[in-house]
Amino acid sequence: MIRLALVSNKLQKIQLKVFDSSTFSILRCWDPHLSSSRSSSQNLHDPTTHFHNEEALNPTELLNAQITSGELNEDKHQKMVVEELEKVHQNLQHYEPAKSTMFTRLFGRRDVMDSPKGIYLYGAVGGGKTMLMDLFYACCKMPRKRRVHFHSFMLDVHTRIHELKKTISRNQTSKPQPFDVIRPIAEDISNQSWLICFDEFQVTDIADAMILKRLFTELFSCGVVVIATSNRHPDDLYKNGLQRSNFVPFIKVLKDHCDVVSLDSGIDYRTRSSVGKDRIYFVKSETEADREMDKIFKMLCSMENDIIRPKTLTIRGRNVTFKKTCGQVIDTTFEELCARPLGASDYLQLSQAFHTIMIRDVPVLSLKLRSETRRFITLIDTLYDNRVRVVISAETPTKELFLSEGHDSGHDDHRMLMDDLNITAGSENASSNIFTGEEEIFAFDRTVSRLTEMQTEDYWKQWDKKR
Structure with missing residues (x-):
């Protein structure tokens, strides 16, 4: 990663004139050398x-x-x-x-x-x-x-x-x-x-x-x-x-x-953490999300030694192309990440290639979008575990991102899969969570909790420490 500390003082002054004060606060999260005070908050992955x-x-x-x-x-x-x-x-x-x-x-x-x-x-x-x-x-x-x-x-x-x-x-x-x-x-x-x-x-x-x-x-x-x-x-x-x-x-x-x-104290410490003053999760109905995302992407690109271009990752012999990247920053969409047949190995490779991932246009998720919802859960789990930074635009706030209603147990895809697996109605495997959606409902609480923490200033600062 090209650290801003290596950029000349002249370039720093130019950047400060271009970006407003809230953007500069994100800049300080990006580079601890610009921070005026040391955070006293907990580093989850380095307790010592x-x-x-x-x-x-x-x-x-x-x-x-x-x-x-x-x-x-x-x-x-x-x-x-x-x-x-x-x-x-x-x-x-x-x-x-x-x-x-x-x-x-x-x-x-x-x-x-x-x-x-x-x-x-x-x-x-x-x-x-x-x-x-x-x-x-x-x-x-x-x-x-x-x-x-x-x-x-x-x-x-x-x-x-x-x-x-x-x-x-x-x-x-x-x-x-x-x-x-x-x-x-x-x-x-x-x-x-x-x-x-x-x-x-x-x-x-x-x-x-x-x-x-x-x-x-x-x-x-x-x-x-x-x-x-x-x-x-x-x-x-x-x-x-x-x-x-x-x-x-x-x-x-x-x-x-x-x-x-x-360990069940009834407290979710992630949701208790104060969300950073710099917004990195944009609800599309409440703000001009695309303009805000564009501004952050431009700021992040200014710290990369690269141009904006597509990038292809080779993952287990497959080529996976993303349309808009710059160095270790990627500007992508929910459709590009979760509507394609990608899995945990793809997201793991993604987390190694990029330190910041911008995800645009996350819809309200439900069991009617089961495949996409599963991929989104896996994506957030992988990015969180690797302390990758995310900037998101979505249809709703984090806590309203998933609707458990709307499950159609008679979906054609389910019936075809049951036929392929020779599973009959009423058998043990007919109630599998692959058909009921129980695993997605259970797992999304974790996803919401992690997304909340990923919006904090402390989380953003952890990437440098982890690397």
Whole structure:
């Protein structure tokens, strides 16, 4: 990223004459060097930001330090969770699984000491689950650790499976023999990271659901310790999903290796955060949204070493073209992002290519626009987890963006899909959330909460810290 701090003083003065005072405030969010005062708000993904010169802290000490400094409010529910995380932190002090060897790969699982139980932390949106997990993660000083969004992790697993199967097929010189690709993948993952912290543990994809028991059985047998956050209790994972009966055994595996802890204070701290004084979410009926979006795009382009032009991203062998980009800024539309058949891997690539994404013309979403709604939920989840900045124009305010009414269970697409899957009315799979829309209704609360936080000045400042 070309930082404004590298631009000459002369150019800065010219820009200040061109853009009004509200735009300059956004400019300060963009470049901390122009900010007149340091924010004291919490950095969700780097809880040790203000304590990097201190001795190593444990989770309880770090939480108390942030409460004392005023970065966090005292919350008895969060303190109870930290007590549980503290126990895991203590148990990890003298634990490390044995590394994989050729012998163990050929003749059996590794002989490791009993691994500590992890934690599966669930609760309503915005209660601080991710913040507490990141606080715990920052306190763990072992080198072989990983913090990852669960959806990104599973994308990586499927990529590994695909690549390993290609290697096996190329090496076959006789009749193919049965080979379980999950075990070597789990071995490789555990050799890289034996403490894995999963954010947003959720299962909506049947391809994920069908391999989770085997994958996590192998990971746990390799000594991996798991910390996870989720909006759902483990018993409700993949609720009403296709072929859920094949998924249910995974829940026991998860519970055997993770203590289930609830965080539900009834407070959504994201919606409590003050929205920045600079508007980056425009309701089309209340303002000239396109003109405001144009002005912000022009300002952002002035800080990029590029021209305005189309850009094509190559994603898993497919070319995905966006019409209007400039450096690491993209000016796009809801239709371009969510009406095309794009998925999580596309949005992940998008989040790596751009630091600011302008999304125009977001409509009121409903189950009648189910595919588009699913993509929008996935898009916001991915951008939020990667701290990508967004500027949005929409038909309604954030809290009115989704209507749960309007579901048509007799939709032709649903009947065709049921026929293709040989699902009959009244069967277990006929009530799957792929047809009822239950998952979208449940997930959109999280989307609204995240969109609210993404409008704050503090969120905008986090991109530089994350990168």
